[in-house]
Amino acid sequence: MSKRQDIMAATLDLIHEEGLQAVTFSKIFKRANVGSGTIYNYFENKEEIVNALYREARLLMGEYLLKDYNPEASLYERFKCLQLNRLQFGIQCPKEYLFIDAFSFSPYISPELRSMDDAHQSREVVISLIVEGQKQGIFREMDSHLCHQLIHGIISSILKGYYVQKYPLNELQMQQILEASWKTILV
Amino acid sequence: MSKRQDIMAATLDLIHEEGLQAVTFSKIFKRANVGSGTIYNYFENKEEIVNALYREARLLMGEYLLKDYNPEASLYERFKCLQLNRLQFGIQCPKEYLFIDAFSFSPYISPELRSMDDAHQSREVVISLIVEGQKQGIFREMDSHLCHQLIHGIISSILKGYYVQKYPLNELQMQQILEASWKTILV
Amino acid sequence: MSKRQDIMAATLDLIHEEGLQAVTFSKIFKRANVGSGTIYNYFENKEEIVNALYREARLLMGEYLLKDYNPEASLYERFKCLQLNRLQFGIQCPKEYLFIDAFSFSPYISPELRSMDDAHQSREVVISLIVEGQKQGIFREMDSHLCHQLIHGIISSILKGYYVQKYPLNELQMQQILEASWKTILV
Amino acid sequence: MSKRQDIMAATLDLIHEEGLQAVTFSKIFKRANVGSGTIYNYFENKEEIVNALYREARLLMGEYLLKDYNPEASLYERFKCLQLNRLQFGIQCPKEYLFIDAFSFSPYISPELRSMDDAHQSREVVISLIVEGQKQGIFREMDSHLCHQLIHGIISSILKGYYVQKYPLNELQMQQILEASWKTILV
DNA sequence: GATGAATGAGTCTTCATTCAT
DNA sequence: AATGAATGAAGACTCATTCAT
Structure with a gap:
């Protein structure tokens, strides 16, 4: 593993x-087994490390969220796939999940990074799925962002x-959670 | 307002x-308009301030959550009352709500404080309401804590x-949110 | 003596x-017998200390340069007075003299400070004395700044x-030096 | 150009x-386009670079100072030749001139180097010229080093x-400067 | 109780120097 | 000889905490 990865x-x-709040450089380079100056060969400052971590975590999550997603499947199947993927990402990558959750609204993360394409890709999929369900009269008519927040929030809360x-x-x-979140937005 | 309250x-x-992470003592006493030494007449250190804040916020939330709660009302009425109260607390006291949300799982908060009686009082009400609904065959059979987390999580997510x-x-x-959370746990 | 003066x-x-180049904060507060943090109660950074020193040294020099200057005296008397004052300032305040000499053209000194009124006051006196002497045909016709630099430079070099x-x-x-500098600019 | 010369x-x-004060190794090897380790093939440390620079600058100045010096010429001719050479060295090699000026009294330069033979060669010429002039009753009787400093200082100051x-x-x-410096030390 | 100057442990950061390639 | 990643000692600077007033 490279020094850069050790540090991250x-x-x-x-x-x-x-x-x-409690992470100091001294803790980082002791844990990473690198010299104190080494960090600066890879990062300008602590904020940059956090941003790099955020980018990596978001990429990782992006991969998970659309895993096995079949656009041809039924609305219900696709919904469950998306929700399950998010849940499993949270279960298998707790550090990354919590990190993203904690820093998505933090000033520590640069705005450009916060609106990364990768993450939005899956977000678009969810939003259009919601709109589709609403058009079909399956999902209740409500602000699609509110709707998105509902089903996303259930997973988030359950994971915590x-x-x-x-x-x-x-x-x-x-399965109970997936069904609960499905019912949450039914008409 | 007392100095103590100014500081908090x-x-x-x-x-x-x-x-x-960015709050320093220097910022606190500049903002609170007190001398730097004054803080130590009221608090041993920053952790104590945060804990005192947590206690106050929890007490405040405790009051809100059971506002107008009528144990005689129907299950549906009681459910909606609890959910609405939580939602309104979040709307009217955003700083307190987010503070509780952020620190409920933080090592900064002493364990004794986290399991404060006051806060648990309302939690018990919710849990027993869930159990009651499950016994009546209205709510789906599932871990009552999971169930609690589901309906709690919806409010939390919506607020964010x-x-x-x-x-x-x-x-x-x-109203849409209250109904959505109600449907979430129906059989 | 105040801490501020100790530090300076x-x-x-x-x-x-x-x-x-060799002055570190650690040397400063050891020498000044103050805690390391104390410096920051008085100065933002090292540059500010140097600028404060420069201001003080210039004020001190300003006092010296016009000491006993009698505008009514003869050209020769006034010339010698100015030159002697500068020489004596250099002899009695070597640290201040060298400091000014070294930093007058340094980017370390803020431009506003470099063009302090006090110092220019005496400079104006010298320049107008030169012009007066040239009008009377006593001093050689040459750029007055070149002329000023000549007589100033002699003192500077001699002091070093x-x-x-x-x-x-x-x-x-x-006396030899004063006469030498007088003769330097005679016709 | 060799790496050594690039670095210098x-x-x-x-x-x-x-x-x-602001020159770091990192700046040096970026500017010189060499690797950081390369410097150590040529110099033990920064002080050695500065000393090497000093030696080179002094050698260069030494060459200039005695350029076209004719020991047979008249006192006045020889005096003007020496002064002009110094002035022209300063005009044509400002970096070297200022470097020598700044470091001649610095602890950075090793004492042995400061009293380099080469440089002193021209110094001896000047001193003996002064003594000769004093013997002839042309130059004022004064400490020959003081005298040397006077005429040297005029050039130095004018250059700055x-x-x-x-x-x-x-x-x-x-021409005005050469004459001014000549008159400075006349009886 | 209230204050803020003084403190120094601890943080981030730089930079001369080493060494494996 | 040339390189530059890695290093850690040392620098600038911050900040929670103390204490005399």
């Missing part, structure tokens, strides 16, 4: 464990409960 | 504006979209 | 002994030789 | 532009004014 991995771990071990997330629970 | 209000404002002005929250939208 | 005195000493103990500067030598 | 030229340029474009230095001005 160490930083993500530390943010996950202690919060950005899962992370603090309020409940397990087995096959059963996951 | 200034701190909450600053956390809301810049994030805890509202804060960044993705959509307005008028009477119409609010 | 320590800095001037260090610049004199080792050159600005004196500082490295190339020769003593007693009453005799001083 | 880059360093002299940087010192001229920003002052020694010229560098900051206080005045031009054409044939006319140069």
Whole structure:
């Protein structure tokens, strides 16, 4: 693994464990096993590391969200695919998920980065799926962004409960969640 | 207003504006218009201020959540009352709401505080309402904490979209949200 | 003596002994016997200390240069007075003299400061004396700034030789220098 | 041009532009277009570069100072030749002139180097010319080093004014300066 | 209680120097 | 000989905390 990746991995771990607020350079280079000056060969400052982490996490999430997405499948199948993908990304990449969640609205992340194309790609898919369902009279008529926020928010909230071990997330629970989120926006 | 309250209000404002990570003592006492030493008459350190803020915000939210709650009302009425109260707390006290949201899982908050009785009081009400609905065959059978998280999460997510002005929250939208959250957990 | 003065005195000493290039904050606060943070109660950064030093040195020199200057005296008397004052300032305040000499053209000094009124006051006196002498046919016709630079430069150069103990500067030598500089610009 | 010369030229340029204080190795090898390690094939450290620069500059000046010097010429001719050579060296090699001027009294330059034979060669010529003039009763009786400093200082000062474009230095001005410096030390 | 000058541990950052390639 | 990634000692600077007033 390259030094650059060592540094990023160490930083993500530390943010996950202690919060950005507590992450110092000294902790980073001790954890990453690099000299203090080495960081500056790769990043101008801490903000740049965080931005690089954000970019990587968003790319990773982008890959997950549209995994096995079949535009030909039924509305219900496609909806469940999208929701399941998001849920599984959260389960399999908790550090990345929480990082994105925490920093999506942070001034620490440059505006250009926040509106990355990759992430928006999947967002567009969700929005158009909502509009399609509404046209078919399946989904309730409401602001499509509100609607998006509803189904996205359910996953987000469920994951946070899962992370603090309020409940397990087995096959059963996951199906319950997918159905719950589907029903949330039905007429 | 007492110095103590000045300090707490200034701190909450600053956390809301810049994030805890960027809040320094120097900013706090400039904003609060007190001398630097004065803080130490009231708080041992920054963590204590944050904990005091957390306690106050939780107390405030506790009051809101059970406002006009009538244990005699129908399940549906009680459900809507609880959800509406949470939504309105978020709308009227955004700083407090976001603060609680951000720090509920933070190591900054002492564990004792996180499981404050006051806050749990309303939580118990919600949980028992869920169990009651499940017994009556109205709500789907699922882990009651998962269920709680679902309906809680919808409100949380909707509020965050509202804060960044993705959509307005008028009477119409609010009713849609309450119904959406109700349907989420129906059998 | 105030902390501010301690810091400035320590800095001037260090610049004199080792050159600005070698002056570090750590040396300054050790020499000045103050805590490292204390400097920042008085100065934003090192550049500000140097600028403050420059201002003080210029004010001090300004006082010296016009000491006992009698506008009614003969041209020769006035000329010698000005030259002697500059020479004596250099002898009595070597640190300040060298500091001004070294930094007058340095980007370290803010332009506003470099063109301080006080210093220019005495400069104007010298220039007008030169012009007066030229009108009377006593001084050679040449660019008045060139002329000023000549008589100023002689003092400057002599002082530098004196500082490295190339020769003593007693009453005799001083008179020789004043006469030499007078003759330099005679017709 | 060899790497060694590239490095020295880059360093002299940087010192001229920003002052020694601001010259870092990183700036040097970027300007010189060499790798960072390359410097150490030629110099132990920065001080050595500066010393090498000093030696080269002094050698260059040494060549200039005695250019066309005719020991058989009259005292006046020889005096003017020496003064003109110094002036022209300053005009044609400003970076070198200023460098020598700035570092001649700096602790950065090793003492052995400061008293280089080459440079002193021309110094001896000047001193003996002064003594000769004094013996002939042409020059005023004064410490020969003081005398040397006087005529040297005039050139130095004039050049500094010229560098900051206080005045031009054409044939006319140069003759005025040579005569002024001659008169300075006449009886 | 209230203050803010003084402090120094700790942070970010730079930069001369090394060393494997 | 030439390179430049890696280093860590040392620099500038911040900030929570103390304490005399």
